[in-house]
Amino acid sequence: MSRNIYAFLAIILLLLQNCSGQKTDTKFYDKDFKWSIQIPKDFTKVSAKEWAEKQQKGENALEETTGEEVINEAKTIFVFKTDDMNYFEANYQPFDINIDGDYRENNRNVNHALYQTFRDNMPNARIDTLSSTEKIDSLFFYKYETKIYLPNNQILDIIMYSKLFDKKEFTVNIMFTDPKCGKEMIDAWKNSKFEK
Structure with missing residues (x-):
């Protein structure tokens, strides 16, 4: 199973937490993936130190659900937010099909673990999910949507x-309760570019 999902779960656990940061209205470029994206205005950058502290909580929740140790190899590219209910995060981690297995099967396992972790930690919530693929700047991405x-x-x-x-493995996570903020993040992501 992917070692990356702890970072994704950390976003959920941030719902009740505060992170300090600074406002931004900037174009972001990642040289490793040759990826450029315009961060929506009025989003605040979350500090690396505080994000790392939150990631540990996500890792603990996942380990409790799966009964497996989560090995943290994910590297955060960025984390931005508008408030404690709207987050935009990108990260990457090593993934070698010769060691970690089939990538498509891995995605199915990750999706199942995410659903079960949400279910275990939010027993009174209704949870709907959808798995698909989507093209971003002519590249196909696996897409997993959860509505809680x-x-x-x-x-x-x-x-x-x-x-x-x-x-x-490159991952972009978008979390929101405000549809306007959600649209801004989704539009920014869909308009981002990968140099060929």
Whole structure:
């Protein structure tokens, strides 16, 4: 199973946490993936130190659900937020099909583990999921959507995009309760570019 999902779960556990940061309105470029993206304005950059602390909570929740140790090899590319309910995160980790197995099967296992972890940690919520693929700048990504209907009548949308680049798994996570913020993040992601 992918060692990356702990970072994704950390986003969920941030719902009740505060992270300090600074406002941004900038174009971001990652040289490893030759990826450029315009971060929506009024998003705040989450500090690496605070994000690392939150990731540990996600790892612990996943280990409790799966009964397996999570090995942390994910590297954060960025984390931005508008508030404690709307997050935009990108990361990568090593993935070698000769060691980690079939990537498509891995995605199915990750999706199942995510669903079960949400179910275990949010027993009073209704959870709907959808797996598909989507093309971003002519590249196909695995897409896993989760819609969580919380008991307080709030809806939490979580979208995870992932793709294997040689021996690196690249992942973008979008979480929101505010549809306007969600649209801004989704539009930014869909308009991002990968140099060929």
